[in-house]
Amino acid sequence: MTSHTDPAHPIAHPVSRRTVLGGAGLVVASAALISTPAGTAHAATGPTPFTLGVASGDPWPDGAVIWTRLAVDPLALDGFGGMPDRSFPVEYQVARDERFTRVVRSGTVATDRSRGYAVHVTLTGLQPGREYFYRFRALGHLSRTGRTVTAPAFGSSPEHLSLTVASCANWEHGYFTAYGHMAAERPDLMVHLGDYYYEIMPYGYPVSSGVPRAHKNGESRTLAQYRARMAQYKTDPHLQDAHAAAPWLVIWDDHELENNWADEKPELWDPNFLARRAAAFRAYYENMPLRASSVPQGIDLQLYRRIQWGDLATFHLLDTRQYRSDQANLDLIKVVGAEAKDPRRSITGAEQEAWLREGFKTSTARWDLITQQVPFVQYDRSAGPLVWGDMDSWDGYVASRERVVDAWVEAGVRNPVVLTGDIHEAFASDVKRDFNDLSSAPVGVELITTSITSGGDGSDAAAKALEWNPHITFNNDLRGYLRLDVTRDLLEARFQVLDYVSELGSSVRTRAVFGVADGEHRLHTIQA
Incomplete structure (x- = not known):
């Protein structure tokens, strides 16, 4: 039997033990892969069904997931994107070149209403460490071309990995210009740390820079509403560009379901919360390039998993919700x-937690990237004798944080780096084993990306609280993303910011650059 810690096994953990509350009919479209080109195109009929773009994700040395979802009317109130109630064949092609003169995989899969007209194809048999291009055809229409990258072979020693890290994209708070700049970076990977979309009612989260565009269809509570809200976000051209530019690793935070939810408990009392949770999870899977191990089972969806990049980096993708x-x-x-x-x-x-501890013990990576949702280091908001923190972050789970840090220290993890979103600001911090002794040597670092739009335009400022948080080196309140370049000797982090998101057109600039040298477990400033 293959171990769940075996790096060659794509399922990081079995489905959990919770009661299954439905979810029948949500099946992965995993057709046999064939080497002949997709069939001859039929004449296009009606509007294009590819209004939501294409995506790829979870690259493995021999493949990745490629995704699309059919919708001729993406904002339709019933959540079915204007598609008739029948099955549709969808052809796909994968090639070594953008002109598709060297097609290496092709086939046809079916999708229908039970799948929300989503298509997930798990590609296998590709070459490791290679760039590929893919596209779909349905109803005579051809999708845009997407670019994906397979991971390096297990046991190989790649010299470089580039990735962008994003979080918190509220449609109402601004335009997704940052996603367009991420696409232009053309990295190996893009990582999204949650709050990919917001469930809230129109105008439900006011900010000083206003609402340049509004949510549709009310607050998301039903499967139809979650599907339609996700579709609204996916119509954004900058988001579509980012998905088409590189494979994504995705995890959720809270707004994919409801603000500050915790396991089976909503923020505010709701007798229908478990049904809402099942609906949100199903819509999330339908709209993300996730593997079959993440097909939801009622109120459960297996999201935490590992992705390896040879022996250069291991991503431990966590679920803290x-x-x-x-x-x-x-x-x-x-x-x-x-x-x-x-x-x-x-x-x-x-x-x-046990799965993460085992991952630390067995890691042979140069860099272990603990990829998760909410702020990890202690962040004291008060200058007084008591520590004032955010109970939704790891400050509200102090023993959990201590156990995780102890686990990587005791396992001798070579370079632990925590990647975080959620807080709508950028931070760069050293991690302490004991935050009661801030003068102690650091044992790792945390890099927090700011939001794509959440919070509105923001300002080029740092919080006063940094005065009594000496382990936090950098803070900034502009929107943007994080760019990482990882080599065997250095992880370089560039905080990329935009001056505004309330209008289209902002350029991107590098606000600060930090480095982590192999084995040092601390930040050093390259550009302040």
């Missing part, structure tokens, strides 16, 4: 006190 204890202090009182420190509480759940 689905298994967490409820927020301490009713998520109202912000003092990091007895409840926040209670060792019985967990932000990962015991099974995921």
